Structure formats: C-alpha cells, structure tokens
Amino acid sequence: MTQLPPITQKFVSHFGEMGSRWGINRTVGQIYALIFVSAKPLNADDIADALEFSRSNVSIGLKELQSWRLVKLKHLAGDRREYFEAPQDVWEIFKSLAEEKRRREVEPTLSMLRASIIETPANVADAHAQKRIQQMHELIDLSSTWFDDVARLSPETIARLMRMGSSVKTVLDMTDKLKIVRRKNKT
Amino acid sequence: MTQLPPITQKFVSHFGEMGSRWGINRTVGQIYALIFVSAKPLNADDIADALEFSRSNVSIGLKELQSWRLVKLKHLAGDRREYFEAPQDVWEIFKSLAEEKRRREVEPTLSMLRASIIETPANVADAHAQKRIQQMHELIDLSSTWFDDVARLSPETIARLMRMGSSVKTVLDMTDKLKIVRRKNKT
DNA sequence: TTCAATTTTCAGTAATTCGTGAAATTACAA
DNA sequence: TTGTAATTTCACGAATTACTGAAAATTGAA
Numbered sequence A, B: 001m002t003q004l005p006p007i008t009q010k011f012v013s014h015f016g017e018m019g020s021r022w023g024i025n026r027t028v029g030q031i032y033a034l035i036f037v038s039a040k041p042l043n044a045d046d047i048a049d050a051l052e053f054s055r056s057n058v059s060i061g062l063k064e065l066q067s068w069r070l071v072k073l074k075h076l077a078g079d080r081r082e083y084f085e086a087p088q089d090v091w092e093i094f095k096s097l098a099e100e101k102r103r104r105e106v107e108p109t110l111s112m113l114r115a116s117i118i119e120t121p122a123n124v125a126d127a128h129a130q131k132r133i134q135q136m137h138e139l140i141d142l143s144s145t146w147f148d149d150v151a152r153l154s155p156e157t158i159a160r161l162m163r164m165g166s167s168v169k170t171v172l173d174m175t176d177k178l179k180i181v182r183r184k185n186k187t
Numbered sequence C: 001t002t003c004a005a006t007t008t009t010c011a012g013t014a015a016t017t018c019g020t021g022a023a024a025t026t027a028c029a030a
Numbered sequence D: 001t002t003g004t005a006a007t008t009t010c011a012c013g014a015a016t017t018a019c020t021g022a023a024a025a026t027t028g029a030a
Helices: A006-021 A024-036 A044-051 A053-067 A088-120 A124-150 A154-185 B006-021 B025-035 B044-050 B055-067 B090-118 B122-152 B155-186
Strands: A072-075 A082-085 B072-075 B080-086
Touching: A006 A024, A006 B090, A006 B122, A024 A053, A024 A072, A024 B122, A044 A053, A044 A088, A088 A124, A088 B006, A088 B090, A088 B122, A124 A154, A124 B090, A154 B122, B006 B025, B025 B044, B025 B055, B044 B055, B055 B080, B080 B090, B090 B122, B122 B155
Parallel strands: none
Antiparallel strands: A072 A082, B072 B080
C-alpha cells in the first residue's frame, strides 16, 4: 500500500488540513480519511506505511479516533493484529461525532452557564451579564436538545425534513391551523 | 473596570477555555466573552485593562472577532476611540458564526470533494474511495444548504420548529397524507 | 511458562502557535 | 501643516502541542 492512488492521496491530505481547523490534529485527520475511504479494514502498520508516520503516532491517533467513536475495531480471523474501519453509513458517523462533541464541549459549557445563572449578582454589571448568559444558555440548550431529537429520527425522515428546506414554515403554519380547528370542534 | 465582578469573571475565563477548543484562541475567546456580557460598548483599552492583555494583543483579537462578524464597531460621539459591542440578538450571533464557518471551512471542503468526484479513478481502490467521498459530499452539502434555509426563517419560526423536537415526524407524515388526499381529489 | 509479534507509553526534540513591546501608521484637533 | 492620541504591524522569545524512537507492556501461540 505504499504510494496512495491520486484521489485518495488528495482527499487524505485535504482532510488533514481540515482536521486541524476542528479539534483534531492533522495526523489524526489523515488517519481517519484513509480509513474512511479504504475498502477494507486497515491495521496500524498499513497506516504508518501509507502515510509515513511513526508507528507510535498512529497508535495514538487510533486511540483518539476510537474515543470519538469514529473508527471501529475489528479482528480478522487468523491475524492477531487490530484492524480498523469506519462505519459505512455516513449519517451514523455524523451522529457519533455530534453526540461526542455535545458530551465533551456543549454539556460542560451548559453547566457552567447554569451555575452562573443561579448565582446572585454582586452588582448591576453582573446582573446584566447574567441576563446575557441566560440568553446564551437558552439558545445552546434549545439547539442541542433539538439536535438530539432530530438525530433520533431515521435517516430517511431526516433527509425528508432537510429536502423541505425553508418550506417547513408552510407545514408548521398548516399544523397550527389544524390544531385551531380541532380545538374549535371540541368546544 | 479593573477587577471584573465574579459572574463576569467566571464566564470570561470559561469562554476562553472553550474558545481554544473551537478555532479561536483563549485570548480572543475572553475578549469576546467580555464584550458579549458588557452592558455598554467597550474600547480596546477597557479590554486590555480588564483582562490584563497587552494592547496589541487586544487589537489583533478585535480584528479577528470583526472578521467573524461577532463584534460590531461603534463610534461614540465626542470620543474618537473605537468601541465594540456584540449584537443583542443571540440568534443573529449564531447565524453570523454559522455563515462564516460555512464560507471558510465547509465551502472549500465541498469544492475539494466535488473535484475528487469528477476525476477518473486510476484503479479499483480509488474507485471505492470516490464512492465514499461522494457519500460524504452528499451529507455535507445537504446539511449545509438546509442550515442556510432554516437560518433564513424568523427566530420565532425556528424556535417553534425546535420546540417540536422529534415530533416533527408526525407533522411530516401528516403533510404527506394531505398531499395524497389532494392528489386523489384532483384525479 | 516462554517467546515472538504487536501495541502502548514516555522522555526528548521538533514544530507550531501565542503574546509582547517597540516601532510604524493612521486619524483627528488645533 | 504639526502634534498627539489611537491603532496596527512585526520580530522575537515563551509556551504549547505534535512527533519520534526506544523501551516497556501486552497478547496469544506453542
């Protein structure tokens, strides 16, 4: 597997760059990209070889990717090395990532914001700060629980929702009308 | 403004930590947090003073925040210094951030993925890689245009949509049924 | 057990990113 | 203009983060 084919090569290197803009570093990004596009599971040596990273670097990178649930460990019969692969369904990947990000970054922020909100402000400046913090908390809390809710839907339902784009508004309005009609009929 | 009040203090320092998990660094995060909770616009000296950063550091941070459209420049009458404030509406803030992130990170990735997709695969490995890249492209493209669509809705409509959570499914199903009824009536 | 293959850890070093003070530039009042 | 306050730029040292090779630990077969 020395010398990656051109499309793979380009993807891997770009993904490394993007990785560093997200929390993960270039190396980890490249390792993931390689596993993602690979047709079959890879072991640590395959990766170290293909990307020309040290074996230890790959080991650490794989650990990191496992902690994000982005790669799955797989054992091949008659080979005791550990092989890794990415889930086939891209939606599943997206969801793992979002969940993990929520757990690690969003939740701690929310608790901190909550803690600030229940404190008694010492002066007028802090009272204003608290109002602003409250606003931020509401926004983050609403979007994150919403995201969780949506993630629970089937990929097809999500796709359907997304394809509607901004025309969801029409649907919402329609629903409201229906509710009103029902309420009227009841009384 | 030396010695920040406790709630502000805590928020600012936590936000700095979070900032470094996102693309922005600790300093920039703290500067933003301070501006966000402040009741009135701040100038660079206020900030340098409150956070004990060097004046130049603040200047660079403010430039960065402006480029993300997270702070707005404001001139106060009879004072030629530049004052900065964060938009009042947290939804607006969220949208600016998302748009800017899309423009800087998502769009370049999409073009790169597109470029890979139209290339002719050199071998069977690259053909498989291309299929995977295609899947990733579809997912990112769909979510990002969808996000744009939703962002265009009014904050109230968005809030309404979010409050529905996973029960949107029921609405979608209802809509489908309505469509079917209409179609039947037509024919 | 023992042994060899594989994986992980870790100390040291390389690379990158951050923050500062000093100098340069800009903007405005006199 | 000229002088001064405000802002930006930039080179450099400090701090942080990433990567490596060697050594230790783990795993499973014999």
